[in-house]
Amino acid sequence: MHHAQIDRLSYRASPVHALDARVKLICVLVFSVFVISLPATSVSILACYAIWPFAVLVTANIPIKFVLKHILIVSPFVAVLAVSNLLYDKEVVVAVFGPWRWETTGGLLRCFSICGKFIITMTALVGLAATTRFSDLLAAMAKLGVPHLFVVQLGFLYRYIFMLIDRGYHVLRARAGRKLRRLGFGDEVKTSAAIVGSIFIGSIDLAQRVSMAMQGRGFDGRFHRLGKKRIAGADYLFAAILALYIVGLQFLGRVFY
Incomplete structure (x- = not known):
């Protein structure tokens, strides 16, 4: 299944993959909060924030094209x-990128800021x-106090x-093998609606059978794991490096803006 590529990537071996899921989850959330809270005029600081996630991807040997x-x-x-800001906010503001300053509209700057923050986060x-197995992410959420029902x-x-995706592929493949001619737009809509239904x-039937199979194997509402992973020195080092990186960018933002 091609849609399982992200699942296969999470089983690779790298320094990033070996980090504790709790540390990675907290670091990503904290990093995202600081990126989102960045002022729209801090273009150069936003560009500096982009270095961190791409550096992590390179270290973990994750294809950039895939991401x-x-x-x-x-x-x-x-x-x-983002584009809607171009129409409503036409106030002239000053944008800063390192030593360069230029005047632009607030809508254009906000549009760039929203797109940049979206890509980075x-x-x-x-x-x-x-870089994290989904079972590890679920266990990390449970240990961090996320409600059990949500997990x-x-x-x-x-x-x-x-x-569901795999079943959809099978249905579309079956339809392609039985389709002998091009249908009109109305017939295509009817056929697509029937396929979705x-x-x-x-x-629903598949979910019921899976649920019965899990209950027959003793599922009690919890996803059990074979071992418990502890936070190691590498995890503290990763968190410390990220903290210093964020503090450094915040300092630069306050000094130059």
């Missing part, structure tokens, strides 16, 4: 919000998913979505 492709999939939703999140629902969602009805 950018996943960012591109969800980018239209953010693009609509999404790169960090995709990097987290590509269980997230675990089921992760498992069922692979089955068939997939969702079949997914």
Whole structure:
């Protein structure tokens, strides 16, 4: 299944993969908060923030093309919000990039800021998913105090979505093998609606069978793990480096802006 590539990447071996999931999760959340809270006029500081997630991806040997492709999939939703700023905010502001300063509209600057923050934070999140097994992420959430019901629902969602996508591939492949001619637009819409309905009805039956199989194997509402991982020195070092990196950028932002 091609959609399982991110799952395969999480089983690779690298210094980033070996870090504790709790440390990586907290670091990504803290990093994202600082990126989002950055003023729109701090263009150069925003560019410096982009170095960290891409450096982590290179260290973990995660293909940059793979990450950018996943960012591109969800980018239209953010693009609509970013482009709308061009129409409503035409106030003249001063943008700063290192020693260079220039005047531009607030809408253009906010558009660039939203797109930049989206790319940086999404790169960090995709990097987290590509370097951490999902079972480890669920265990990390549980240990950090995330509600048990939310963790269980997230675990089921992760498992069922692979089955749903795979079933969709089978249905589309079957349709392509039985389609002998091009249909009109109306017929295509009707056929697509029937396919979507068939997939969702079949997914309900599949979910029931999976649930019965899990209960038959003693599932008690918790995802058990064979061993417990402790936070090691490398985890503290990773968190300390990120903290120094963020503090340094915050200091530069206060000095030069």
